[in-house]
Amino acid sequence: MHPEIRTIRVAASDLNGVARGKRVPRRFAQKVAEDGTRFPLSVLNLDIWGEDIDDSPLVFAAGDPDGVAMPTERGFLPMPWLSSPSALLPMWMFREDGRPFDGDPRHALARVAGRLRAKGLTPVIGTELEFYAIDDRGPELRVPPSPRSGKRRPGAEILSLRALDAFDQFFTEIYDGCETMDIPAETAISEAGIGQFEVNLSHVDDPLKAADDAWLFKLLVRGIARAHGFAASFMAKPYEDYSGNGMHVHVSLLDQEGRNVFDDGSPTGSATLRHAVAGCLAAMPASTLVFFPHGTSYDRIVPDSHAPTSVGWGYENRTAALRIPAGSSSARRFEHRVAGGDVNPYLMLAVVLGSALIGIEDEMEPPEPITGNAYDQDLPQLPETWEAAIDAFEHSEIIARILPRDLIANFVATKRQELHYFGELSDQEKVELYLDTV
Numbered sequence: 001m002h003p004e005i006r007t008i009r010v011a012a013s014d015l016n017g018v019a020r021g022k023r024v025p026r027r028f029a030q031k032v033a034e035d036g037t038r039f040p041l042s043v044l045n046l047d048i049w050g051e052d053i054d055d056s057p058l059v060f061a062a063g064d065p066d067g068v069a070m071p072t073e074r075g076f077l078p079m080p081w082l083s084s085p086s087a088l089l090p091m092w093m094f095r096e097d098g099r100p101f102d103g104d105p106r107h108a109l110a111r112v113a114g115r116l117r118a119k120g121l122t123p124v125i126g127t128e129l130e131f132y133a134i135d136d137r138g139p140e141l142r143v144p145p146s147p148r149s150g151k152r153r154p155g156a157e158i159l160s161l162r163a164l165d166a167f168d169q170f171f172t173e174i175y176d177g178c179e180t181m182d183i184p185a186e187t188a189i190s191e192a193g194i195g196q197f198e199v200n201l202s203h204v205d206d207p208l209k210a211a212d213d214a215w216l217f218k219l220l221v222r223g224i225a226r227a228h229g230f231a232a233s234f235m236a237k238p239y240e241d242y243s244g245n246g247m248h249v250h251v252s253l254l255d256q257e258g259r260n261v262f263d264d265g266s267p268t269g270s271a272t273l274r275h276a277v278a279g280c281l282a283a284m285p286a287s288t289l290v291f292f293p294h295g296t297s298y299d300r301i302v303p304d305s306h307a308p309t310s311v312g313w314g315y316e317n318r319t320a321a322l323r324i325p326a327g328s329s330s331a332r333r334f335e336h337r338v339a340g341g342d343v344n345p346y347l348m349l350a351v352v353l354g355s356a357l358i359g360i361e362d363e364m365e366p367p368e369p370i371t372g373n374a375y376d377q378d379l380p381q382l383p384e385t386w387e388a389a390i391d392a393f394e395h396s397e398i399i400a401r402i403l404p405r406d407l408i409a410n411f412v413a414t415k416r417q418e419l420h421y422f423g424e425l426s427d428q429e430k431v432e433l434y435l436d437t438v
Contacts, residue, residue: 004085005029008076010037012069012091013105013215014044015411016293017344018437021069021091029076032089036070044093044103045410048294048437049421053413058103067093067101074212080177081223088219090212102404105346106208112354112402113207119360121261122254123353124333125210126203130245130341131221132238133167133195134231136435139428141238143195144230156192156242163190164197170228174199177220183213192306193242203250207349214247214345222436234341235434236292237299244300244307245341249352250325251276252333262332268315269324269332277313277322277334278366279359280352284311284321284338286396287351288382289389289415291339295422296434298386300340303375308338310379312370319374321382338382342438347403347411354402386422390415 008029011021020043024032042058052059069091079086093101100107116123135144135152145152146166157163164171171188178185184202191198201217204210218234225232237244253261253276264270292298300307306318313322313334323335336352358364370377383389393399394412425433 002087005087006084007086008032009079009086009088010069010091011088012039012044012093013344013346014046015103015105015344015347015407015414016046016048016438017105017215017218017346018046018048018050019219020044020046029087033071033076036068036091038066039069039093040064041067041093041095041101041103044101044105045414047414047417048433053410053417056410056413058410065096067095069093072106072208072212077181077216078177079223080173080180081220081227083227090216102406103410105344105350105407106211108403108407109207109211109346109350109353111404112350112357116253116353116357119357120256122205123207124203124205124252124254125207125349126250127201127210127214127345128198128246128248129201129214129217129234130191130196130198130247131232131234132193132245133170133197133225134233134238134435136231141431147228153194156194156196157190158192160190164188170224173224174221177224178217181216181220183217183220185217191243193239196243196245205254207353211345211349231435233435234438235431236294236297236340236342238431238435240299243305246300246307246337247339247341247343247345247348249336249339249349250333251336251352251356252331253356260330260332262334263329265329267326267329269329272360273324273332273334274366275359275362275364276356277324277359278364279355279357279362280322280334280336281311281313281366282359282364283351283355283396283398283402285380285382286392286399287355289393289411290347290351291343292386292389293344293415294342294434294438295386295418296430297340297342298384301382301384307340308374308382310374310377310381312374312377312379313366314370314374317370317374320370321374324369342434351399351402355398358398358401386415386419390419
């Protein structure tokens with residue numbers, strides 16, 4: 001149907017959100033679409049450098065066996081950032097006997113989504129993704145020169161049309177790519193950092209599609225930026241003196257009749273909303289490793305930066321970790337504002353939805369909502385270091401109710417290995433490692 005396509009990529013997300021896969025000649029497209037292909041199971045459990053995890057049960061102890069990577073329901077997608085017409089086939093991993101591979105982050109999200117469906121609940125999810133456009137050709141990171149004027153804007157320009165128009169062709173290609181890849185991109189704005197932008201993705205009533213959209217959007221934006229001669233980075237905080245990148249998620253839940261269970265007609269929302277908020281707050285410290293998965297993620301957690309440092313919630317309050325936006329009661333939802341832009345969307349949504357479900361199941365009650373500046377209040381704090389976040393995640397009872405045991409063990413082993421080698425890197429090497437990878 002598409003004779004212009006010359007090559008195929010088949011790829012799945014590893015635990016870090018990195019695309020792992022193969023290049024396949026186009027003559028094998030039908031075969032791979034029907035039968036899938038084979039990857040070692042350990043490929044979804046590599047560290048950020050792409051190395052095997054030491055003493056992983058998936059490698060030498062098990063003989064490094066293959067799994068079967070099968071196409072997701074997404075099907076073939078164009079790859080508009082490549083000069084040669086190519087198609088991407090997103091995959092997820094199964095064991096030889098057909099069972100889902102527990103180490104696949106997409107399956108972890110599917111399992112949580114299945115638990116919600118069993119309760120008659122359908123999540124509706126919208127995402128906001130921030131990134132920096134960066135000229136990384138020299139020893140120091142800089143904002144790229146405008147393709148229109150050739151000049152570099154020296155400062156941040158919040159909600160500036162001039163900043164957007166300076167990169168008009170870049171954003172036009174992003175939106176064209178989103179349309180061809182069925183990524184529901186909405187508003188784009190300039191943000192508080194130099195060369196920082198945010199794009200919102202529309203609310204969808206399928207958590208797997210929402211996570212796919214975010215994962216594919218990051219691939220698309222990074223690829224198109226490189227085609228324009230600069231980097232687009234979702235790294236948590238590439239500049240010390242400017243805001244970090246976040247990935248905010250808006251969540252509501254529909255019942256079997258399509259009614260929003262968070263809506264009771266009042267400005268404060270229903271008891272179910274409070275239960276969901278309480279579950280997210282209870283899981284938040286142990287979930288920090290998912291929200292801040294990398295060594296440089298913790299550079300973003302600083303007071304007065306719109307990046308939450310504490311566990312709290314509030315109405316129409318952007319300093320809180322969980323915000324309940326104002327507006328029509330029929331659209332009542334919570335906004336989870338903790339995660340960095342370097343997050344794995346599948347794990348992030350699995351933890352957010354899983355913790356909200358636990359709050360609903362256990363009828364948990366949250367503390368009083370905060371008012372005013374959350375940074376000035378005596379609230380429980382998120383883990384401040386990577387090591388503390390690893391420990392909290394590993395030993396959490398609530399995380400064990402959300403994610404498969406093997407995935408927890410694999411993720412902990414991955415992060416401990418990365419932590420070990422991270423301390424040997426210079427600041428420049430850290431930037432080079434994460435700038436394009438996450």
